[in-house]
Amino acid sequence: MIENDNTVNMSGEKNRYHHGDLRAALIAEGLKLIGSGPAETLSLREIARNAGVSATAVYRHFPDKAALLSALCTEGHAMMAAAFEKAMAGKGDRMAAFISMGRAYVQFALAHPALFRLMMAQPGAGPARAPQPCAEDRPEDGMTLLVRALDDLYGRDMPAGLREARRLKSWALVHGLAMLMLDGQVPAEPALIDAVIDAHAI
Secondary structure (H helix, E strand, C coil): CCCCCCCCCCCCCCCCCCCCCHHHHHHHHHHHHHHHCCCCCHHHHHHHHHHCCHHHHHHHHHCCCCHHHHHHHHHHHHHHHHHHHHHCCCCCHHHHHHHHHHEEEEEHHCCCCHHHHHHCCCCCCCCCCCCCCCCCCCCCCCCHHHHHHHHHHCCCCCCHHHHHHHHHHHHHHHHHHHHHCCCCCCCCCCHHHHHHHHHCCC
């Protein structure tokens, strides 16, 4: 097998991938598809067809569907981190930054419901305990940023049990609100998001 051969003989404008960017293109197609339906309906063959490559080319990067879903989760956490950083930008006060992060969490869930559900279904998805440091070639994910914001807000010297309880309490509030809105139990209204999260900060 030639390492650079990420495609098979297929015609068309899409058959122009070089080594390294086909994987990114497949993830992008996966994100598009998960944006219109649940993760369970994702098909590697459909992703390959949309990307203009063969199923064989897909399996060189993702041996099975679980591998693709894991990659989508990683991308989702990077997207969440970017949303957090944007929300916190320019907030000089730690509490104001934390409140903005809480809003961004719920807004991200509403904007990417299937991806969010997939991310949160992974073991250890939440910030109740500090995550392991990211590799040098990977940026911090959203949950790591959330943990850091909580620790900055409450202090890093408190007993470990209390620190974890506060992390869980804060995450439960924004995650619970997000899930209630996604499930249609409460209206997904910006004013309600603000009211609930602002009340938590009082």
